[in-house]
């Protein structure tokens with residue numbers, strides 16, 4: 001009887017371990033595949049190996065149906081490009097990323113990659129083309145190596161390290177007694193927010209997506225770390241599209257295109273120099289940031305635009 005009891009306990013333990021592993025795997029799956037959850041088209045078209053153009057045609061969108069959160073957005077650009085989305089809080093920047101990754105469908109107007117309407121694309125091919133890094137930088141219980149490798153499960157150790165170098169976190173990892181085998185703890189609680197964020201960025205870099213989307217991804221980093229990540233993104237952006245929602249205008253001069261949002265509309269679009277010459281909204285925001293930086297005499301400043 002005692003033996004039966006302990007066998008039952010053992011099975012129960014294994015079952016609970018299995019359930020835990022399954023739920024963890026579901027979280028990992030959703031993390032790797034991205035959150036695209038839209039209706040699949042009847043005849044899905046695959047995305048090509050290298051996306052060369054994106055267009056938004058008079059796009060409007062409403063979350064709740066009571067008011068438009070985005071209205072009349074039109075934009076066409078060749079890819080790859082380094083694109084910054086800037087503007088005041090609530091102006092619609094993250095919503096644009098949500099529509100481009102098809103977390104939501106447009107309320108009116110259309111979005112196309114290489115001339116194919118996003119609603120006709122094979123959802124799996126869109127998922128694999130896009131990686132998103134936002135401020136929700138949760139890690140999984142396991143080692144640092146494991147957490148980076150989640151970006152691409154067949155990556156070798158040297159590729160994991162290369163991604164960590166690109167995310168400016170390799171030196172820190174090397175300085176730990178257990179190096180890449182250091183356990184991060186549940187949710188990554190043994191690391192700081194900035195360290196977690198860089199591991200999440202390394203994971204996305206390892207995945208090497210065609211389009212890397214960053215939503216305030218460097219907000220939790222200090223100015224030096226954010227600048228280092230900015231340099232990495234500029235490098236990645238030579239061959240991959242980087243779409244970065246940011247309140248830090250310091251990264252904008254290195255971008256190919258800056259989209260300035262205001263009240264759900266695309267207020268201005270151009271390069272840093274063009275927008276400064278235009279002396280409009282972007283010029284005002286840049287001046288404001290510069291003045292604050294001078295006033296704070298070099299201290300890291302995150303102004304809320």
Ligand code: ATP
Pocket residue numbers: 063064069087088089090091092093094095096245261
């Ligand atoms: P921030 O810089 O603060 O991140 P943002 O420019 O990215 O802002 P969005 O997050 O795109 O702005 O939000 C645009 C508008 O849509 C805001 O008014 C916001 O309150 C609203 N909104 C965003 N997400 C949702 C949601 N899930 N449900 C309803 N309304 C939402």
